[in-house]
Amino acid sequence: MSELKGIYALWYRETKVFLRERSRVISSIINPLLWLLIIGGGLGAAVSFGDIPYQTFIYPGVLIQTALFSSVFFGVYIVWDKKIDFMKEVLVAPMRRTSVFVGKIFGGATDTLLQILILFVIGFAFIAIGILPGLHLTVVSILVSLAFLLVTTVGLVSIGLIIGSQMESPEGFQLIISFLIFPMFFLSGSLFPINNLPKWLAPFIYVNPVTYAVDGLRCVLLGSVFSKFNPFIDFGVVCLFAVIMILIGTYAFKKMKL
Amino acid sequence: MNIIETKNLTKKFEKMTAVDNLNLEIKEGEIFGLLGPNGAGKTTTLLMLVTLKPPTSGTATINGFDIVKQPDKVRKSIGIVFQDPSSDEILTGYENLKLHGWLYDMPDTLREERIKEVLNLVDLTDRKDDRVKKYSGGMRRRLELARGLMHHPKVLFLDEPTLGLDPQSREHIWKYIENLAKEKNMTIIITTHYMDEADKLCDRLAIIDHGKIVVLGSPKELKKDLGGDIIRLKAESLDLDVLKKLSYVKNITQCDGEVCLTLEDANMHLQEILKVVGKIDSVEIRSPTLDDVFLHYTGRAIREDSPEGSWADKAMNASTRE
Numbered sequence: 001m002s003e004l005k006g007i008y009a010l011w012y013r014e015t016k017v018f019l020r021e022r023s024r025v026i027s028s029i030i031n032p033l034l035w036l037l038i039i040g041g042g043l044g045a046a047v048s049f050g051d052i053p054y055q056t057f058i059y060p061g062v063l064i065q066t067a068l069f070s071s072v073f074f075g076v077y078i079v080w081d082k083k084i085d086f087m088k089e090v091l092v093a094p095m096r097r098t099s100v101f102v103g104k105i106f107g108g109a110t111d112t113l114l115q116i117l118i119l120f121v122i123g124f125a126f127i128a129i130g131i132l133p134g135l136h137l138t139v140v141s142i143l144v145s146l147a148f149l150l151v152t153t154v155g156l157v158s159i160g161l162i163i164g165s166q167m168e169s170p171e172g173f174q175l176i177i178s179f180l181i182f183p184m185f186f187l188s189g190s191l192f193p194i195n196n197l198p199k200w201l202a203p204f205i206y207v208n209p210v211t212y213a214v215d216g217l218r219c220v221l222l223g224s225v226f227s228k229f230n231p232f233i234d235f236g237v238v239c240l241f242a243v244i245m246i247l248i249g250t251y252a253f254k255k256m257k258l
Numbered sequence: 259m260n261i262i263e264t265k266n267l268t269k270k271f272e273k274m275t276a277v278d279n280l281n282l283e284i285k286e287g288e289i290f291g292l293l294g295p296n297g298a299g300k301t302t303t304l305l306m307l308v309t310l311k312p313p314t315s316g317t318a319t320i321n322g323f324d325i326v327k328q329p330d331k332v333r334k335s336i337g338i339v340f341q342d343p344s345s346d347e348i349l350t351g352y353e354n355l356k357l358h359g360w361l362y363d364m365p366d367t368l369r370e371e372r373i374k375e376v377l378n379l380v381d382l383t384d385r386k387d388d389r390v391k392k393y394s395g396g397m398r399r400r401l402e403l404a405r406g407l408m409h410h411p412k413v414l415f416l417d418e419p420t421l422g423l424d425p426q427s428r429e430h431i432w433k434y435i436e437n438l439a440k441e442k443n444m445t446i447i448i449t450t451h452y453m454d455e456a457d458k459l460c461d462r463l464a465i466i467d468h469g470k471i472v473v474l475g476s477p478k479e480l481k482k483d484l485g486g487d488i489i490r491l492k493a494e495s496l497d498l499d500v501l502k503k504l505s506y507v508k509n510i511t512q513c514d515g516e517v518c519l520t521l522e523d524a525n526m527h528l529q530e531i532l533k534v535v536g537k538i539d540s541v542e543i544r545s546p547t548l549d550d551v552f553l554h555y556t557g558r559a560i561r562e563d564s565p566e567g568s569w570a571d572k573a574m575n576a577s578t579r580e
Contacts, residue, residue: 013357093358094333
């Protein structure tokens, strides 16, 4: 009981802060829109993917990109919490460190999923004005997508928290994160199909857990012709990824120095 | 009964010993001060006592619980106000307190009751729905004090409670701390490098330097032990040997080109002293302060500056969170 209340407290704080910092909410929506409209529109004028325009093709990738950037970046807030003494205030409370970690995950996942929901709304609006033909947005497809995104987000937030818990400066965190985030994004196949990859590139893409999240979302939102793996395999891989990250994160939080 | 006992409490970092075999006994209901310059080991001692840093060796008990073996029970017995800002400034004062209530698993009705009580105590009821960002440094400190009290801890730790605050806010905070000790019979442990703060607040204090207790006692005793008044002489050259021959001069220390003499009844002997030392630039007579106590036992003056930057600086930096 007491642990649940503590987890709730941390979730409440992260969510309140996120909603109050409007700049965070706004920038989190502008970014994916730029990808969708400019990269999607620009490249889309040159390449075609059979039945659907390139813009529609990268929509699932842009959802994942938002989840990736916002989740991993969430770890920076723990560095800030450590920089002032907020983290000490939490750690000195009579609750387990694992619960602190779980509360932070819920907070980060909520932030990210709120952004994703806004992107779904934008998706509907675009469909209505004819920008994203071929995108299947239904109650079922959104719910299944959210399941995929939730699990992926939990794993990604854990990565951010693991790195954040070991770092002392926000600058250092940002540096490490950019070395991690961009390869994970470019090697996920968010921007291109992964069916006919060059031999040297394929292994990098297959070891990236984000690849499976993108592939799963493509199956759900565009149709199974656009995905490479069975969606159940995709889901299994992201679940495994999330579980491993949670385990590492729990350990990292226990070892966290102040 | 001793509410806190430390037994050979030690913390070593790679090259230095921050806390060296500390043995302390603190009684229930007293305001106890850990006084010393920056880097003396005060905050490290505190972080070990509140279970945030494990000791290298030795241990301590708080409220009968061992800090190493029963950290959960220790945590339930204590409240702490940290040196750096520890409230979330995007949340309101009230929300920060509510968060604390949840973290300490307080029942809802009790939590709301206590929030009212502590807000009232630190005069923040009117501002409870403002975001902490809009608080002044002193208000923020008071909020954190209120939060540390909310769960009625047996022992309250205050780490440099007035660091970086203006004189008026300091007086304010002192008043609250004194009231608390009186009304709630709470044991309060304060670390500070402000001598005046320790002198005003503490029933007893330990002067710490290089991780060891230099001397321990009530401020009054410590000052009395120095033996009477202090005469401070400034001159280009002073003949110390002549001064040493005077039987009533108990102690002679030198600092910054000045000489301090300790003696009883300074007024009576001043005439004679001035006669024997010859030409001097200035002279000052006063009763001893804790500064003199520190100087007497360590041979150094306590630094009043803070190399880590003041609390207010950190609060400013922390607000650039983006």
